[in-house]
Amino acid sequence: xxVTAAAAAWAVTAMSLAASPAAAAPTGTTAxxxxxxxxxxxxxxxxxxxxxxxxxxxxTHFKGWFVTEGTTGNQTVTTSTQTxxxxxxxxxxxxxGSFAPETLxxxxxxxxxxxxxxxxxxxxxxxxxxxxxxxxxxxxxxxGTKKVTGTYGSLNCNRVQQxxxxxxxxxxxxxxxxxxxxxxxxxxxxxRCQDKVPPDSIMAKAQTLLDCGSAAAKAEHPAGAVAPTAKxxxxxxxxxxxxxxxxxxxxxxxxxxxxxAALDCQAEIYKxxxxxxxxxxxxxxxxxxxVRLRPSSIFSAHLDNWRLCNVTERNGVIExxxxxxxxxxxxxxxxxxxxxxxxxxxxxxxxxxxxQRFYIYRDVPGSSKIGVQNKYTGYMTxxxxxxxxxxxxxxxxGRQDGTGTYTLIRV
Numbered sequence: 001x002x003v004t005a006a007a008a009a010w011a012v013t014a015m016s017l018a019a020s021p022a023a024a025a026p027t028g029t030t031a032x033x034x035x036x037x038x039x040x041x042x043x044x045x046x047x048x049x050x051x052x053x054x055x056x057x058x059x060t061h062f063k064g065w066f067v068t069e070g071t072t073g074n075q076t077v078t079t080s081t082q083t084x085x086x087x088x089x090x091x092x093x094x095x096x097g098s099f100a101p102e103t104l105x106x107x108x109x110x111x112x113x114x115x116x117x118x119x120x121x122x123x124x125x126x127x128x129x130x131x132x133x134x135x136x137x138x139x140x141x142x143x144g145t146k147k148v149t150g151t152y153g154s155l156n157c158n159r160v161q162q163x164x165x166x167x168x169x170x171x172x173x174x175x176x177x178x179x180x181x182x183x184x185x186x187x188x189x190x191x192r193c194q195d196k197v198p199p200d201s202i203m204a205k206a207q208t209l210l211d212c213g214s215a216a217a218k219a220e221h222p223a224g225a226v227a228p229t230a231k232x233x234x235x236x237x238x239x240x241x242x243x244x245x246x247x248x249x250x251x252x253x254x255x256x257x258x259x260x261a262a263l264d265c266q267a268e269i270y271k272x273x274x275x276x277x278x279x280x281x282x283x284x285x286x287x288x289x290x291v292r293l294r295p296s297s298i299f300s301a302h303l304d305n306w307r308l309c310n311v312t313e314r315n316g317v318i319e320x321x322x323x324x325x326x327x328x329x330x331x332x333x334x335x336x337x338x339x340x341x342x343x344x345x346x347x348x349x350x351x352x353x354x355x356q357r358f359y360i361y362r363d364v365p366g367s368s369k370i371g372v373q374n375k376y377t378g379y380m381t382x383x384x385x386x387x388x389x390x391x392x393x394x395x396x397x398g399r400q401d402g403t404g405t406y407t408l409i410r411v
Contacts, residue, residue: 032155032171039169042157043361043371044380044404046174046397048103050110053150057205058083060122060186061143064210064226067133076130077141077190077225082209085147086121090178091377092339095119097396099378103152104182115148115182122186129188138226139190140210144202145183153177154378157371158316158361167364175317175359176378263330263350265309265323271296271409272306272322274386275369280304280409281392283324283331283347290344291331291392293383302326305411308360309350318360319375321350332356333394338377344391345381360408368407371398380404 032038032047061079086093089100101117108115122145129141154174159167187202193212197203211229273280274293282294283303296304303326311320322331329347333355337343350356357375372381380398383390398404 034155034171034173036171037169038157038171040363040367040369041402041405042169042171043363043369044382044398044402044406045157045371045400046099046373046378046380047155047171048099048106048152049155049173050103050106051151051153051177053107053111053148055111055113056147056149057144057200057202058085058147058183059142059144059202059206059209060085060125061127061129061188062206062209063129063141064228065139065141065190066226067136067139069136072133072136074130074132076128079127079129079141079143081123081127082142084121084123085145085181085183086123087116087119087182089152089180090339092396093119094339096339096341097379099396100180102397103180107148107150107152107180107182111148113146113148113184115184117182120183122183125186129190131188131190133190137192137194138210139192140206141188141190142202142206142209143186143188144206145186146202147181147183149179149181151177151179156317156359156361156373159364160316169363172315172317174373174378175314175319176373176375178378263309263321263323264311265307266311269305269307269325269411271304271411272370272372273407273409274403275405275407277386279386279388281306281331281406283327283329285327287346287348290346293386293388293390293392295388300326306331316362318362319357320360321356322358323350330356331358333374333377333379339379341379341396342384342393343379344393368409369405370408371404372406 059082062082063077063079065077087095089095089103092100095101095118104115104117129143131141154176155171156174157169158172160170160172161167189203191197191203191207193210197207271280278295279293280296282292284290294304305325307323308320309323311318324347327347330350331345332348333343334346335355338355354376359373359375361371363369374394377394379394379396381392382395382399382404383392
């Protein structure tokens, strides 16, 4: 009776965190587009969409090489590293889970290139180039690639009010996003100052490194390696001293954990339950444990009771800290390796920290189904299987089988 009364009160609660009518099969669509319809099973999932891209030919390995009469033919040249490119998406350079590869795949499709969709770095490439030099002259021997960078956004399922006042579930732009970097397969070759090459090509980029107007480039040299010109040294120094690209300005950053935060919590108390089933989120008693699926009973000691604190709302998406009544702590992702796929939720003292902040996606009014996303990592919460004691974990794209959708029951 208490649950039924709560459901009735839910629809008229000002801060109702509602979700969709009947349980629907997960769409599992990786081709989801902004504004497309989604279902309640999608509340706990996310997909990337590409916002901006930039393609830049980049030389990764280079060596100035002089070929004289009598030294033409096949030669193997050991080049020096010019630029290192590493594949990365947002927080995670190891490309765990499914969200990062999907992001890189969509980025490659958007620019019409085959790019790396798993972690890789040009620093692991061999620096030797074997080339047939048909004529004498001053050559730039190189390896290069097309570096693809840009920004991505997140598609999340949430309720949207339509022009006629009714509500529908649609894919919206979620609050999280970030940067990505990847590259195409490396190509190698040799180019001279006098060669005519396509503009904006990798070969043209190598030709600029020859510093063709310098005295060093025009001078006669013995066969073999040519000492770098002043310009080449400057270019290499600038590449090595450039700061590595970090997370996008859109990506939230974790802050300090030194002091307990004074939370402004709403009076309502909720269970975060599996729809239509008795298990719900239960906070751990031991600090080393995690949030698990637990049955609710009179012996739960309020470990299954949660409050929403420091609540804000933007574009229909609620952001809140999840405070547990039983232990007086907040749900969080561990800061040791926050981007780890399947990292378990735990609880700690409440602080001003984005690892403890969660976005809540809601179904249409009248339903209490929700999806929960960590603000710092952008990952969705879910569980591997429905069982007593199963950890609540984070998944980069969420659980595509619908197990990332919960019911927020007011108690």
